[in-house]
Amino acid sequence: MKITITEAGQHVGEEVTIGAWLANKRSSGKIAFLQLRDGTGFIQGVVVKSEVGEEVFQQAKSITQESSLYITGTVQEDNRSPFGYELSVSSIDIIAEAEDYPITPKEHGTEFLMDHRHLWLRSRRQHAVMKVRNEIIRATYEFFNDRGFVKVDPPILTGSAPEGTSELFHTRYFDEDAYLSQSGQLYMEAAAMALGKVFSFGPTFRAEKSKTRRHLIEFWMIEPEMAFYNFEDNLKVQEEYVSHVVQSVLANCRLELGRLDRDTSKLEQIKTPFPRITYDEAIEFLHKQGFDDIKWGDDFGAPHETAIAENYDKPVFITHYPTAIKPFYMQPDPNREEVVLCADLIAPEGYGEIIGGSERIHDRQLLEERIKEHKLDEEAYKWYAELRKYGSVPHSGFGLGLERTVAWISGVEHVRETIPFPRLLNRLYP
RNA sequence: UCCGCAGUAGCUCAGUGGUAGAGCAAUCGGCUGUUAACCGAUCGGUCGCAAGUUCGAAUCUUGCCUGCGGAGCCA
Helix, strand or coil: ECCCCCHHHHCCEEEEEEEEEEEEEEEEECEEEEEEEEEEEEEEEEHHHHHHHHHHHHHHCCCCCCCCCEEEEEEECCCCCCCCEEEEEEEEEEECCCCCCCCCCCCCHHHHHHHHHHHHCHHHHHHHHHHHHHHHHHHHHHHHHHHCCCCCCCCCCCCCCCCCCCCEEEEECCCCEECCCCHHHHHHHHHHHHHCCCEEEEEECCCCCCCCCCCCEEEEEEEECCCCCCCCHHHHHHHHHHHHHHHHHHHHHHHHHHHHHHHHHHHHCCCCCCCCEEHHHHHHHHHHHCCCCCCCCCCCHHEEEHHHHHCCCEEEEECCCEEEHCCCCCEEECEEEEEEEEEEEEEEECEEEEEEEEEECCCHHHHHHHHCCCCCCCCHHHHHHHHHCCCCCCCCEEEHHHHHHHHHHHHHCCHHHCCCCCCECEECCC
């Protein structure tokens, strides 16, 4: 019977066949241990010379790393295996022999591993990170579907630059200029006016020369947008969403988190409500901490965010930023025109900002003023402004960076390990 | 774009002016419970590239290239 490695527990004592690759092997004169992986998991095959005979034993000893094979044997419970089960091998059918697999079971440098990303993905650690990423995506769909959100896909090719802030990838659209999307938000606002509560999940592109552990050139964002939701409603969705995702990973990725040596006690605490501080309070706090390189009106740098986040064992919202340093579409605080109804969510343990969100301006006149103040192309934003002409309603939304979230939850240092094929500054291969 | 660090065997690194080294991988042999297995042997080099200093350069100088860490910007 053909099974996968994760199904082994249901077939104890039975003879099964598994299609697998050889991750590593160890052998002595009369016994060989084959570390097998099939994509669903890892299991150890034990080949005993006195049981299989000379021929099969020699065959087992000679299999090279990452060769593919069908392996047949009896599933046995064994607490010496970290998985809990072993395969007592009876026969091996080699599909394709691998030659000089470059990633050996020893240390490798970043450049070498990145050059071999297509193979690096096979390693236990990368396998675990990809499973966590998948669980976060699964939990995201679950969360928003359960709450009546409709998934809407905004375009990736756009004709106008949504904001002047980020560097965009330029391309041609037949005879016109076009740009790769850096955010689907404006389109999601239109979608929210049609469908009420919507969310998107897709790639975004930033042509910034950023070279840090938190930046990718191409990364994936989840962007919910909700009609009739104010600032307060927005924060509530965010904290419920983030804690749902963390609790789902804890529930469904125990094995993977263990393999990544993630301190799960820190994740257990991620439950609503999340702490909040205002921008004003954050500035005051930073001054008390001795940061004299920042004053009211400046945006926070990474060291500032980290210093603030270190006070909490949960993600923390920083709210009410100065209007001047935030995008044109954010709703000003009715009591204080100089700040906006926005919040960034900073992850604990130094992983930085994972969410940026706000209530959006729904007043037509104010939005048009802002477009002029920011010297944006009025023609290009005509459709966006028009959303306020036909039945405008208060609405809010946010964007969550998937890779930073994966990095935080899995406890990996760098976002380049959280996406299958990272696009980085100076890296487009493989 | 700026600041700092690095580039030597397939991989990870040592070698700081005088014959190019180790561990791992690979190959061969040994070992009945290995966990990056272990033990012995063999194989393995344009010392990033270019120019310069010197009797002599992996080592010192200059330029360039590549990568890493960080900043800015952002999710």
